[in-house]
Amino acid sequence: xxxxxxxxxxxxxxxxxxxxxxxxxxxxxxxxxxxxxxxxxxxxxxxxxxxxxxxxxxxxxxxxxxxxxxxxxxxxxxxxxxxxxxxxxxxxxxxxxxxxxxxxxxxxxxxxxxxxxxxxxxxxxxxxxxxxxxxxxxxxxxxxxxxxxxxxxxxxxxxxxxxxxxxxxxxxxxxxxxxxxxxxxxxxxxxxxxxxxxxxxxxxxxxxxxxxxxxxxxxxxxxxxxxxxxxxxxxxxxxxxxxxxxxxxxxxxxxxxxxxxxxxxxxxxxxxxxxxxxxxxxxxxxxxxxxxxxxxxxxxxxxxxxxx
Amino acid sequence: xxxxxxxxxxxxxxxxxxxxxxxxxxxxxxxxxxxxxxxxxxxxxxxxxxxxxxxxxxxxxxxxxxxxxxxxxxxxxxxxxxxxxxxxxxxxxxxxxxxxxxxxxxxxxxxxxxxxxxxxxxxxxxxxxxxxxxxxxxxxxxxxxxxxxxxxxxxxxxxxxxxxxxxxxxxxxxxxxxxxxxxxxxxxxxxxxxxxxxxxxxxxxxxxxxxxxxxxxxxxxxxxxxxxxxxxxxxxxxxxxxxxxxxxxxxxxxxxxxxxxxxxxxxxxxxxxxxxxxxxxxxxxxxxxxxxxxxxxxxxxxxxxxxxxxxxx
Numbered sequence: 001x002x003x004x005x006x007x008x009x010x011x012x013x014x015x016x017x018x019x020x021x022x023x024x025x026x027x028x029x030x031x032x033x034x035x036x037x038x039x040x041x042x043x044x045x046x047x048x049x050x051x052x053x054x055x056x057x058x059x060x061x062x063x064x065x066x067x068x069x070x071x072x073x074x075x076x077x078x079x080x081x082x083x084x085x086x087x088x089x090x091x092x093x094x095x096x097x098x099x100x101x102x103x104x105x106x107x108x109x110x111x112x113x114x115x116x117x118x119x120x121x122x123x124x125x126x127x128x129x130x131x132x133x134x135x136x137x138x139x140x141x142x143x144x145x146x147x148x149x150x151x152x153x154x155x156x157x158x159x160x161x162x163x164x165x166x167x168x169x170x171x172x173x174x175x176x177x178x179x180x181x182x183x184x185x186x187x188x189x190x191x192x193x194x195x196x197x198x199x200x201x202x203x204x205x206x207x208x209x210x211x212x213x214x215x216x217x218x219x220x221x222x223x224x225x226x227x228x229x230x231x232x233x234x235x236x237x238x239x240x241x242x243x244x245x246x247x248x249x250x251x252x253x254x255x256x257x258x259x260x261x262x263x264x265x266x267x268x269x270x271x272x273x274x275x276x277x278x279x280x281x282x283x284x285x286x287x288x289x290x291x292x293x294x295x296x297x298x299x300x301x302x303x304x305x306x307x308x
Numbered sequence: 309x310x311x312x313x314x315x316x317x318x319x320x321x322x323x324x325x326x327x328x329x330x331x332x333x334x335x336x337x338x339x340x341x342x343x344x345x346x347x348x349x350x351x352x353x354x355x356x357x358x359x360x361x362x363x364x365x366x367x368x369x370x371x372x373x374x375x376x377x378x379x380x381x382x383x384x385x386x387x388x389x390x391x392x393x394x395x396x397x398x399x400x401x402x403x404x405x406x407x408x409x410x411x412x413x414x415x416x417x418x419x420x421x422x423x424x425x426x427x428x429x430x431x432x433x434x435x436x437x438x439x440x441x442x443x444x445x446x447x448x449x450x451x452x453x454x455x456x457x458x459x460x461x462x463x464x465x466x467x468x469x470x471x472x473x474x475x476x477x478x479x480x481x482x483x484x485x486x487x488x489x490x491x492x493x494x495x496x497x498x499x500x501x502x503x504x505x506x507x508x509x510x511x512x513x514x515x516x517x518x519x520x521x522x523x524x525x526x527x528x529x530x531x532x533x534x535x536x537x538x539x540x541x542x543x544x545x546x547x548x549x550x551x552x553x554x555x556x557x558x559x560x561x562x563x564x565x566x567x568x569x570x571x572x573x574x575x576x577x578x579x580x581x582x583x584x585x586x587x588x589x590x591x592x593x594x595x596x597x598x599x600x601x602x603x604x605x606x607x608x609x610x611x612x613x614x615x616x617x618x619x620x621x
Contacts, residue, residue, distance in 0.1 A: 027426045032374065034419055038497055041450050042438070044461060061464040075322045078409025079385045122348035122489050126551065129337035129344070141348070146355040148554055148602055151595045154582055155359035161373070209340045238443030240557045243581065256445045263449060273453055280449050287441050295434045302437070302501040 027076045042281075049073065049278035056273055064081040072278035074147065095279055096250065100258035105286075107172055107254050114177035116229045119184045120221070124213050126184065126201070127191035138188070145181045157245050167249040176236065185302065190224040191217065225306055229299045230294055234287055328432040367593035372586040384593035394567050394594060400484060401553060404573060406487035408552040415492065416499035421529070423500065424507045433504075436497030446558030447494045452477065452562050455486065477563050480570040487571060494596055495551075507533065508538030546609050550602050560580065574598050604613055 048056065050304050052066035074080040078099050125131070126138045154216035158177050165171030194217065202212055218225070240256045247253055253261070262279055263271065291298065363492070369377035382467030388394050410572045439447060455462050455476040475484040490611040494509065510533065516552055518528045534541075565572035572580075574594065589616065 003614075018542060024426060027422050028567055031422045031427060031432065032416075034422070035432060037493065038436050038439050041454060041493075043452055044454060052600070057459050061461055118347035118351070121344045125337075125341040125344035125613050129341040131338040131341040134341070137345070141352060144352065146603065146606065147356060147360055148550070148595075150554060150556070150578055151363055151599045152356060152359040154578075154588060154592055154595060154621040156355055158362070158373070158588070159354070159359065175355040178355070179348035181356075183350060192552060199536050209337070209344070213344070225538075234441060238445075240443060240445050240560075256443050259445050263452075263561060273456075273459075275332070277453060280446050284442055284446055291434070291438070291441055295437075298441075299433045299437060299501070302498065302505065 024259075042284075045277045045281055048274055049281055051273060051274050051276050054124065073273035073282070075272075075275045076278045076282055086179075095258055095262040095275075095278065096253075096256075097258075097282065099250065100253055100255045103169070103247070103252055104237060104255040104283075106169060107239075107247075108233050111176040111236045112229055112233045115180050115232055116225060118177070119179045119228075120187050120218065121213070122179060123184050123187035123191050124209075124217055127188045128194075128217070129209070138184075141179075141181055141184055141241050145185075151240060152287070153245060156242075160246055166246060167252055169247075170251060172243055172247045172254075175242065180232065183232065186228050187224065189223050193289065206268060209276050226294075227297055227298065230290065230298060234290065234298075237287060253277055259283055312409075337574065361401055363592050364596060366589055367596045369589045371588040371592075373588060374586075377589065380589065384590050387590065388593055388597065391570065391576065394395065394571070395601070397572050397574045400569070401573045403484050404488050404555055405552045407485055408491055409545065411488060411492040412495055412499055412548055413541075415496050416438045416503055416544070419496065420503035421502035421533075433497075433501060436500060438497070439494045440498040442458040442494065444491075444494070446488055446560050448558040451486075451493070453492045457576070476569055480567055483563055483570040484569060487555065487558055487562075488552075491552065491555065496546070499548065500599075502544055503540055506537050510536045542609060546606055551607050552604055553598065553605070575609055600613055 022273035047063065047065050049057070049166050050066040050068055052069050052071060071080055071084065076095060078097060111198070122141075126134060126141075139238045152175075160166055160171040160174065168247070170208070198216055200218075202216060238256065239254075240260075242262055244254075244260075248257065259276075259279055261274055342496060366377060368379060368381055370380050370383070371377035374469050442450075446617050455474075457463060457475045457478060459472060460476075462476075467473060474482055476482050479596050514532055514536075518532055519610070555573050556579065559573055559576050560579075563571045565576050573614065575598070578591045578594045578598070581587045581594065
């Protein structure tokens with residue numbers, strides 16, 4: 001918000017005055033370099049994914065795909081026969097892409113929906129209700145942000161194992177679905193700043209908290225809820241450690257874990273580079289689409305989410 | 309979303325809705341609060357509180373999953389003190405953390421300054437954020453390919469520059485710096501945005517006064533920007549240090565702890581002891597030590613750098 005208001009006059013003033021400023025040009029060059037470092041690797045991945053493995057070795061630096069083919073993508077989608085894959089220099093390693101994609105979508109969607117909704121409920125209690133011990137409990141909840149995930153991962157793994165939920169979607173989802181400390185903190189900040197008037201008017205009309213929560217608080221917090229859902233989904237999509245521990249078998253394996261397996265399947269001598277890079281791109285695609293659609297929202301939320 | 313909100317605001321009061329009962333007010337909102345907090349409380353107790361206690365308990369036991377844990381007191385800890393692999397993992401992690409802090413903070417500060425001075429466009433910020441949106445696994449695989457010894461493009465350029473090829477993942481001296489570089493690549497833009505947001509919050513009139521007093525840009529940066537950014541910088545440092553102490557994904561996907569022990573970082577060592585060697589007691593004890601280190605680091609950083617106070621207030 002503050003950026004958009006202050007940006008326009010500032011840029012107009014500085015840009016018009018000076019026609020050429022070497023320091024400014026240098027600054028732009030550095031910025032361009034940083035952008036290139038951030039973006040060019042993805043183009044390189046695309047170029048590799050569109051090449052055949054056999055041509056990659058002799059053509060290791062040309063910008064265009066070496067022996068252009070969609071073979072690697074077909075391989076990832078399971079549309080290429082092993083014989084064709086080997087003919088294009090693939091290792092014959094396979095990835096059950098559609099299954100892992102489905103698992104990733106289920107895992108990320110359930111955890112995101114659950115965590116955002118239940119955290120919103122809790123945040124409402126922390127921000128809008130008056131009860132004894134509220135701040136103590138909130139402090140304890142916040143404290144969990146300090147516990148390193150590896151520390152809880154070991155006992156959580158044992159718990160899921162004791163419940164006989166290893167290699168089930170339920171077991172993978174449980175630790176995340178009830179809340180995340182960050183989500184509660186994030187939403188509490190917004191709920192605290194909401195005006196009490198609408199709420200009190202509704203209260204006088206006899207509305208109960210449940211209705212206030214669903215019909216006033218949630219709709220009014222649609223924007224922060226969407227941002228939080230977006231950030232949570234991206235985080236869950238990229239999660240590796242917990243799904244590796246609990247969902248290592250094929251039927252619940254998510255894409256991130258699948259990528260690791262796909263990579264380690266290829267023998268050390270000749271990995272299926274173009275297949276691997278095609279898989280990398282396709283795994284990143286949902287995030288890239290989200291980013292294209294909501295990039296501004298994500299970018300603008302960084303200042304808030306980080307500084308707290 | 310706006311339509312929904314409008315709808316809610318203009319929702320007519322239900323005529324038949326029950327009035328709040330008398331006793332309900334006097335109790336405060338405790339009852340209804342318990343209802344709202346219940347799901348989160350389940351998650352909090354079962355997946356944070358109990359595991360924390362259980363983790364500490366397990367660290368005093370010998371436990372291989374089959375059967376019950378046997379209490380062994382401080383045995384795990386005294387074994388860790390004499391375990392060269394543990395000390396190696398601590399040293400390797402320390403090296404990684406140090407490289408990360410230096411590279412990431414310096415680059416991010418520079419980038420933030422560039423954004424602040426020349427371009428605040430959302431598009432540019434978005435481009436810099438792209439690597440951060442990717443998973444560690446994807447970042448690792450992408451660089452695993454680009455840094456390949458034989459046909460990786462980076463080594464191609466290094467050769468063109470007349471330098472010898474670098475075995476980024478295969479040599480003991482390069483393995484950790486390479487992991488740190490990958491992480492820096494992924495987080496540089498994100499960290500820069502945090503610092504940039506902090507810079508935006510510094511009121512412009514302070515700079516105007518400095519300019520009137522004849523301060524050089526460097527002086528302004530050193531005497532105004534950096535001190536006023538302190539809370540943000542402390543946050544960035546805490547987040548970077550705590551995050552990089554827990555490096556796992558990139559190591560797991562690329563080097564798997566090797567070559568020899570060069571990238572066996574603490575979290576990877578915990579993983580190996582607990583899950584590949586089924587030694588949960590020992591793994592838990594290292595996890596407790598890691599927990600203590602992180603708590604200490606956060607405490608020192610907050611105290612030493614007085615992160616909670618802002619000079620702007």
